[in-house]
Amino acid sequence: MSYIEAKELSVGYEGEVVASHINFKIDEGNYLCIVGENGSGKSTLMKTLLRLQKPLAGEIRFGEAGQTKEIGYLPQQTVVQKDFPASVQEIVISGFQKKSGFRPFYNKEEKKQAEENMRRMGILEFKNRCYRDLSGGQQQRVLLARALCAAGDILLLDEPVSGLDPKVTADMYDLIESLNKEGITIIMVSHDIGAAIRYASHILHIGESIFFGTKEEYIESPEGKYFLARQHKAEEAEENIIEAAETEVIENQNTKN
């Protein structure tokens, strides 16, 4: 049973096509990573997946026979949130927003589920803490718990580790992986190709050419080879810069001594 299927999909805004001829299929339990460079249309595709935008051409189908699945969304953090006075509990339960419809308040069942999701994300102890006092990693967990409240089957993560330090980044990826193992379908938009290769089951590459397939196929494909090589080079260059800086520091110290 496929959750989401796109055929010859073109995405863009105001009639301008950003990326076209996108074909992919997401099945239950998949871990799809959408990679590509800045401006390649990753976020436009994401908006189309979230049904905030209509596809310009082609079709995108959600669920079986018109039975649409709700997608839980982990957006990138906004400036507003940095200074927002809200407790963790208030934010997590706001994931039920849509489900509660015109009912003005959340019911017992929703409160219980919110607790459960906080426990799953390991943030139950921060329940009454203020969101802005938490660390970056903890804040992401709060938003992830909220996404779980909104939808338990599919999660769409938009650059979930941006701005996190390496240790927290690794924890975050582990957490996402464990969710995937519990049977939750994951769609992750990322420019971290290394993580994509390590964790994802499928990869959708958008850019000059479009690639969709399993991770093993991607590594062997021309797009994958090119992108991996570039990423590798960039990382090497970064390491060289750091090394150069370190040697400089050591030299400076030597001259001082």
Add this chain to the structure above:
Amino acid sequence: MIDKLIYYMQYPFVHYAIIVGVAVALCSSLLGVTLVLKRFSFIGDGLSHVAFGAIAIASVLRLIDNTAVTSALQLTNNMILVLPITVLSAILLLRTGQNTKIKGDAAIAMISVGALAFGYLILNVFNSSANISGDVCTTLFGSTSILTLQPVDVWLSVGFSVIVIVLFILFYNKIFAVTFDENFAKATGTNVQGYNLLIAIIIAVIIVLAMNLVGSLLISALVIFPALSAMRLFRSFKSVTIFSAVFSVVCALIGLLISILAGTPVGSTIVAADVVAFGICSLIGLIGGGARG
């Protein structure tokens, strides 16, 4: 001093002023947090200027109708014209805010100064009363008119306040969701635009109400100070909202009492009380925050 207060308390106009003051202060504080966090504070300011222009038109129209009652700033008559104009402007401002051609803040600046200029111009050209500068001053800074309220005015203010408070409680969770994360709300299928519109309309109503208490230049203070003070001290949305309501009501009461006793202008006294209380809250927040690390 107590004697003087008891003496004043005998008069119904003092009761009316206190009832209206508390009602207006309560509902103006409710949406403050949302306005501040959504970077909408200026919309409140812009709308109050629009309301000033509308009041100018209303008072001129009354002159033509020749139904002028006692004061040029009688609440009930103005409300019929001022409220729709302000609500309409709120909707327009929100629309232009989403439009990229004229940026939100520029649009607000444009509309607000425009309304201010035209309002003053209209008042001058159609010389409605002997004391124009006095009229303008009371519209801008609030007046003693809160002490000349009629029972009808009181009912109208209280009625609108109740509507605002009920709407706020019913949509509390939605307002929170839309304020905290518009993108997420949109993605989960919430009608974000609809709620933004609701927020804008409520703001417009609040501003028209608050205009009678503190005047159009000082309205923003009534909306922003309670929220900012509460944010210094409290860390959850619920506690911030409750504290800002209490803060606003207490400051309004203190301001009203001082102005009755000392004969100072009502609006500016209330705002001065807000400013002082904000200072105290910031101080407590600083000391408390320092201790917490």
